[in-house]
Amino acid sequence: MDKTHLVDEITGHRRMRRNRKADWTRRLVQENRLTVDDLIWPIFIVPGTGIVDPLAAMPGVSRMSVDKAVEAVREAADLGIPAIATFPDIEMELRDETGSNSLVANNLINQATSAIKKAVPNIGIITDVALDPFTSHGHDGILRDGIIVNDETVDQIVKAAVMQADAGAEIIAPSEMMDGRIGAIRRGLDAAGHQDVGIMSYATKFSSGFYGPYREAINTSGLLKGDKNSYYISPANGTEAVRDAALDVEEGADMLMVKPGLAYLDICWRIKEAFGLPTFAYQVSGEYTQIKAAAMNGWIDGDRIMMETLLCFKRAGCDGILTYFAIEAAKKLSKG
Numbered sequence: 001m002d003k004t005h006l007v008d009e010i011t012g013h014r015r016m017r018r019n020r021k022a023d024w025t026r027r028l029v030q031e032n033r034l035t036v037d038d039l040i041w042p043i044f045i046v047p048g049t050g051i052v053d054p055l056a057a058m059p060g061v062s063r064m065s066v067d068k069a070v071e072a073v074r075e076a077a078d079l080g081i082p083a084i085a086t087f088p089d090i091e092m093e094l095r096d097e098t099g100s101n102s103l104v105a106n107n108l109i110n111q112a113t114s115a116i117k118k119a120v121p122n123i124g125i126i127t128d129v130a131l132d133p134f135t136s137h138g139h140d141g142i143l144r145d146g147i148i149v150n151d152e153t154v155d156q157i158v159k160a161a162v163m164q165a166d167a168g169a170e171i172i173a174p175s176e177m178m179d180g181r182i183g184a185i186r187r188g189l190d191a192a193g194h195q196d197v198g199i200m201s202y203a204t205k206f207s208s209g210f211y212g213p214y215r216e217a218i219n220t221s222g223l224l225k226g227d228k229n230s231y232y233i234s235p236a237n238g239t240e241a242v243r244d245a246a247l248d249v250e251e252g253a254d255m256l257m258v259k260p261g262l263a264y265l266d267i268c269w270r271i272k273e274a275f276g277l278p279t280f281a282y283q284v285s286g287e288y289t290q291i292k293a294a295a296m297n298g299w300i301d302g303d304r305i306m307m308e309t310l311l312c313f314k315r316a317g318c319d320g321i322l323t324y325f326a327i328e329a330a331k332k333l334s335k336g
């Protein structure tokens, strides 16, 4: 060792950089990898035909009518993306206090499911049963005297879940955070003969500012009275989140989700460690928009940060990611 340097002899033997020195060593020691199999693509559906309506607050994301969604989902399947998650933006006239349109068998979400399922049978379809796209107040549940009533909401979403499964949904993903919903949905699906339909619980959904652009996409931002603090988890609470997820596991969830993603990587890790269930993160609209906006201003390398954030979800224990970047990321991955 050159005695003129300050690195001492012991430190000198421990060189982390040996494994980082070349492309081949780096490939050899790589612990986590992102593949197309990790991606779930959330899409927004609007009524009508021939519609592809770009969202101002989510550059690169469009609301699509069912026919256009079918084409887009075909592209996703061709890229190897395993599953999509659908969210409807229904007509204002159809929204009411109880979200009754969620119980119409051929409503927009179910029309999309059957059309996609028929045209692209090899892609998984994940549907949300929260009532927010259907209510006139933008809340995820039924609002009575200023309170989101838990048990009545659960009764309704169980019926909606069965209808979604009837239409061909393969995974029901309840995002409304009502207590007891996972067990109730499981029993409802089983009673209707849908034993093979899975449940991906939005197990830990935080009351977050990152959902802003999504609310523009499904037109609930102008409707929402108050906030969702009485049912979503406080961003301050990690242990409570793990406890909430534990109940979902007991009640029969097949998969768990953490939402939003990047600011909640500790929760991803804790939940994966605690339960060992397939665990997903939802990189939500505001996370997507932040990256896009900064990239469009030339302030960051958008592609690089897209791939980095997605990989970091894997490192944090996630088995996959719901992301609006799914198509872009899949294209990049297929180029190698």
Ligand code: PBG
Pocket (backbone or CB within 6 Å): 128, 130, 131, 132, 140, 175, 176, 210, 211, 212, 213, 214, 215, 228, 283, 284, 285, 286
């Ligand atoms: C509500 C729901 C939300 C999202 C999906 N379903 C959040 C909300 O508006 O409260 C957010 C998705 C995103 O921001 O990308 N059930």
